Amino acid sequence: NHQEEAADKGRRGxxxxxxxxxxxxAADRAVERLESVxxxxxxxxxxxxxxxxxxxGHTETTLPVSQxxxxxxxxHSDDRSLASNALERNTDVRLNKVPIEEAAxxxxxxxxxxAGLTSDYVLLxxxxxxxxxxxxxxxxxxxxxxxxxxxxxxxxxxGRSDQSVRSxxxxxxxxxxxxxxxxxxxxxxxxxxxESVSAACVLIRRDVLLELGGFxxxxxxxxxxxxxxxxxxxxxxRTVCAREAYVHCExxxxxxxxxxxxxxxxxxxxxxxxxxxxxxxxxLAQYREALALKDDYVEAALVCSATLLEMDKPEEAAKLFLPxxxxxxxxxxxxxxxxxxxxxAGQIEEAKSRFERALTLMPGxxxxxxxxxxxxxxxxxxxxxxxxxxxxxxxxxxDPDTLFNIGMIYAQLGQGLEAIDAITGYLTVSPEDNDTRxxxxxxxxxxxxxxxxxxxxxxxLGEDPGHTDATRVLRQLETLVASNEGQQDTP
Numbered sequence: 001n002h003q004e005e006a007a008d009k010g011r012r013g014x015x016x017x018x019x020x021x022x023x024x025x026a027a028d029r030a031v032e033r034l035e036s037v038x039x040x041x042x043x044x045x046x047x048x049x050x051x052x053x054x055x056x057g058h059t060e061t062t063l064p065v066s067q068x069x070x071x072x073x074x075x076h077s078d079d080r081s082l083a084s085n086a087l088e089r090n091t092d093v094r095l096n097k098v099p100i101e102e103a104a105x106x107x108x109x110x111x112x113x114x115a116g117l118t119s120d121y122v123l124l125x126x127x128x129x130x131x132x133x134x135x136x137x138x139x140x141x142x143x144x145x146x147x148x149x150x151x152x153x154x155x156x157x158x159g160r161s162d163q164s165v166r167s168x169x170x171x172x173x174x175x176x177x178x179x180x181x182x183x184x185x186x187x188x189x190x191x192x193x194x195e196s197v198s199a200a201c202v203l204i205r206r207d208v209l210l211e212l213g214g215f216x217x218x219x220x221x222x223x224x225x226x227x228x229x230x231x232x233x234x235x236x237x238r239t240v241c242a243r244e245a246y247v248h249c250e251x252x253x254x255x256x257x258x259x260x261x262x263x264x265x266x267x268x269x270x271x272x273x274x275x276x277x278x279x280x281x282x283x284l285a286q287y288r289e290a291l292a293l294k295d296d297y298v299e300a301a302l303v304c305s306a307t308l309l310e311m312d313k314p315e316e317a318a319k320l321f322l323p324x325x326x327x328x329x330x331x332x333x334x335x336x337x338x339x340x341x342x343x344x345a346g347q348i349e350e351a352k353s354r355f356e357r358a359l360t361l362m363p364g365x366x367x368x369x370x371x372x373x374x375x376x377x378x379x380x381x382x383x384x385x386x387x388x389x390x391x392x393x394x395x396x397x398x399d400p401d402t403l404f405n406i407g408m409i410y411a412q413l414g415q416g417l418e419a420i421d422a423i424t425g426y427l428t429v430s431p432e433d434n435d436t437r438x439x440x441x442x443x444x445x446x447x448x449x450x451x452x453x454x455x456x457x458x459x460x461l462g463e464d465p466g467h468t469d470a471t472r473v474l475r476q477l478e479t480l481v482a483s484n485e486g487q488q489d490t491p
């Protein structure tokens with residue numbers, strides 16, 4: 001029996017290697033990016049269970065993951081004791097169970113521990129989840145070999161879509177073990193991208209979790225994990241199911257609230273896809289449905305309002321935030337976004353009071369400083385505008401909108417050198433903005449730097465030969481040069 005199991009492991013290991021060698025190009029690209037940053041060679045490897053096969057043909061032993069931070073969501077299930085024993089028996093890595101504070105929502109509870117996470121990978125686990133042999137290595141293998149994978153889940157008895165597997169066992173001990181062996185043979189090496197997952201067992205890259213700012217706190221149910229999946233996808237990180245891995249988690253009746261929250265997330269994701277394709281009406285319909293399903297879905301309100309602003313409907317955009325202001329009166333961000341919509345609607349004084357309220361609640365909120373500066377600028381109060389915009393720049397020195405607005409204000413004040421510095425800084429983070437580059441060319445010419453201005457114009461016209469502003473500035477420069485030459489020729 002032991003020999004047969006060893007042979008079976010060897011066959012599956014070989015299949016795993018052949019399957020994942022197709023990711024060589026992705027691995028090479030990741031290595032090239034890292035080499036350019038670190039300036040030192042990095043070995044190309046794919047990780048198996050405690051081994052790595054070098055893509056250059058060599059084999060070496062790698063250090064396995066020694067510890068993983070674990071966030072455990074508690075329940076009242078009868079399976080908790082059995083699940084705890086299975087976790088200890090079937091997990092080779094040390095799990096650091098991070099304490100979680102009591103809070104109203106799953107996201108709030110989990111976020112209480114996010115700041116203290118130290119391991120590269122973070123495990124989210126429900127205390128009733130019964131893990132099976134090899135589960136952890138099969139999950140980490142996906143994160144080890146592909147840097148674009150941000151989250152990975154196993155197959156599960158209570159899984160969603162391609163993650164779901166119909167269980168065929170009565171006992172959660174021996175029969176479950178036999179089922180798991182058959183399951184692994186059936187799904188060996190299979191990995192599928194997935195958009196909706198169970199919160200029973202999720203392995204997450206810590207840097208991705210931190211990049212996303214943790215978990216969304218307004219969800220009352222396990223739907224919060226789908227929102228994390230959606231936001232990770234926006235940042236270019238995929239969520240996959242390693243189908244070969246399997247965990248048992250007692251099925252619970254999905255509540256109406258969970259179904260509504262998951263549907264709201266799906267509507268928001270679909271709306272984003274419509275918006276990217278330019279189908280604003282279809283996007284708006286999806287965003288409105290998301291808000292109808294979950295009226296406190298702040299991100300849905302934000303993108304819905306942005307879409308309405310793009311459609312030149314600022315009054316409708318502002319109305320979206322009124323119920324959110326009532327529900328979250330201490331949110332500086334919501335005050336700021338409402339102010340932005342009111343400003344676009346021409347309600348200047350009301351917008352000004354919202355920006356000021358946002359800064360009272362969040363004195364370090366750079367965007368509100370910048371928005372108030374633009375409002376004051378529009379009112380002709382340039383000195384005050386410069387003060388607020390300078391604060392915004394100190395708080396967010398690389399924010400392109402702030403740098404652009406500072407440049408425009410300085411230009412209007414006649415402070416050409418300061419304007420050139422600010423706009424040059426803006427173009428380092430937004431080099432594709434040819435309209436602003438043409439404006440920079442005009443500023444350079446006005447401040448005696450004709451050759452630099454000409455270089456900027458040549459760059460713009462090289463990319464867009466018909467660029468109106470660049471053509472106009474070039475003609476002005478030609479007129480200026482001709483005028484200077486005429487004056488020099490005059491005796």
